[in-house]
Amino acid sequence: xxxxxxxxxxxxxxxxxxxxxxxxxxxxxxxxxxxxxxxxxxxxxxxxxxxxxxxxxxxxxxxxxxxxxxxxxxxxxxxxxxxxxxxxxxxxxxxxxxxxxxxxxxxxxxxxxxxxxxxxxxxxxx
Amino acid sequence: xxxxxxxxxxxxxxxxxxxxxxxxxxxxxxxxxxxxxxxxxxxxxxxxxxxxxxxxxxxxxxxxxxxxxxxxxxxxxxxxxxxxxxxxxxxxxxxxxxxxxxxxxxxxxxxxxxxxxxxxxxxxxx
DNA sequence: TGTCAACCTAGACGAATGCCGAAGCAAGCG
DNA sequence: CGCTTGCTTCGGCATTCGTCTAGGTTGACA
Numbered sequence: 001x002x003x004x005x006x007x008x009x010x011x012x013x014x015x016x017x018x019x020x021x022x023x024x025x026x027x028x029x030x031x032x033x034x035x036x037x038x039x040x041x042x043x044x045x046x047x048x049x050x051x052x053x054x055x056x057x058x059x060x061x062x063x064x065x066x067x068x069x070x071x072x073x074x075x076x077x078x079x080x081x082x083x084x085x086x087x088x089x090x091x092x093x094x095x096x097x098x099x100x101x102x103x104x105x106x107x108x109x110x111x112x113x114x115x116x117x118x119x120x121x122x123x124x125x126x
Numbered sequence: 127x128x129x130x131x132x133x134x135x136x137x138x139x140x141x142x143x144x145x146x147x148x149x150x151x152x153x154x155x156x157x158x159x160x161x162x163x164x165x166x167x168x169x170x171x172x173x174x175x176x177x178x179x180x181x182x183x184x185x186x187x188x189x190x191x192x193x194x195x196x197x198x199x200x201x202x203x204x205x206x207x208x209x210x211x212x213x214x215x216x217x218x219x220x221x222x223x224x225x226x227x228x229x230x231x232x233x234x235x236x237x238x239x240x241x242x243x244x245x246x247x248x249x250x251x252x
Numbered sequence: 253t254g255t256c257a258a259c260c261t262a263g264a265c266g267a268a269t270g271c272c273g274a275a276g277c278a279a280g281c282g
Numbered sequence: 283c284g285c286t287t288g289c290t291t292c293g294g295c296a297t298t299c300g301t302c303t304a305g306g307t308t309g310a311c312a
Contacts, residue, residue: 023175024182024233033172033179040175044167045270046159049149053159056150056245065289078271080290085269099279099288107150107245114243119182119233171300191259204301206260211299225258225309 024119039113042089047072048082055092056105064100150245165239168215173198174208181218182231190226 028036043049054071055063069079083103086092093104154162169175180197181189195205209229212218217236218229 023179024231024236026179027183028176028179030172030176033175037170037172037175039170040166041170044163044165044170046156046163047270049159049163049166050154050156053149053152053154057153069289074270075272076289077273077291081270084290096278096289101289105150105245110150110243110245114240114245117236117240117243119231119236173300195259200300201302202259203261203303207300210260222259222308227259 022119023116028116036113036116039089039091039109042085042091045082047074047079048086051079051082052086052091052105055103056107056110061107062095062102062104064102066100068103148245149242154242162239162242165215165217165235168211168217171208173200173205174212177205177208178212178217178231181229182233182236187233188221188228188230190228192226194229 043052050071051068054068065079065083068083069076072079083092083094086103087094090109091106093106095102095104169178176197177194180194191205191209194209195202198205209218209220212229213220216232218231221228221230
């Protein structure tokens with residue numbers, strides 16, 4: 001079986017995506033919803049949410065898989081699968097340096113999602 | 127790990143939940159991740175994301191189901207099911223007034239989620 | 253009171269998800 | 283060269299999800 005050198009161009013969410021007039025100020029079009037929903041879905045799992053946090057809050061903005069895996073009571077392949085999900089959602093970026101693989105958070109994308117949710121306005125009280 | 131499934135006591139997310147030191151500044155504990163993940167999961171569907179937007183951006187901050195349903199090519203029960211999911215995730219609130227049912231967005235919760243994602247810092251590494 | 257409209261609940265079914273163990277690549281070291 | 287370690291991919295199950303049709307339940311109105 002031939003080796004594919006290009007593992008994942010995915011990037012549904014680019015850093016230049018226009019996106020994000022706040023969800024509460026303007027109705028989200030179907031296209032935009034379809035583009036953004038996978039990112040929220042990827043965050044919709046406790047393990048992935050913790051992974052995302054561990055990666056984003058890491059020292060250099062990147063975390064080694066070897067540090068992430070032992071933080072859970074899950075098998076290595078399962079963690080790898082969750083990381084792949086985050087990667088395909090465009091939330092993180094992976095890079096292999098020597099023996100280890102490092103994941104880095106795409107903070108621009110996180111900020112886009114945050115901007116979408118932030119209702120410029122106030123709390124529940126009208 | 128002795129993971130205890132949350133039985134969905136409604137309102138996992140209260141308006142007074144302290145929550146939300148940004149995800150990128152402090153590692154999210156397992157409990158918090160378990161509490162917040164359902165909200166992101168609820169937003170992880172294009173239909174629900176549009177519903178959320180339609181409700182949050184409605185005139186009085188509330189939208190009638192009779193206005194929401196015809197906006198999609200889905201059956202009534204399916205829309206109802208999605209609204210229920212949003213409700214159980216604590217993202218919206220439902221109220222019946224006479225014949226119609228109105229849904230209102232919990233903007234405080236949306237703001238909490240936004241604050242969690244907003245990485246006080248900058249964009250992706252330049 | 254009977255009837256109609258709006259909305260939710262119940263049950264079912266195909267598709268996707270989460271998990272694991274086993275196997276496959278990649279990099280370093282004896 | 284071959285062995286060990288790190289991470290991913292590959293098949294497999296059990297569970298959950300999204301959707302539908304059919305059948306309530308609530309309220310308005312003649």
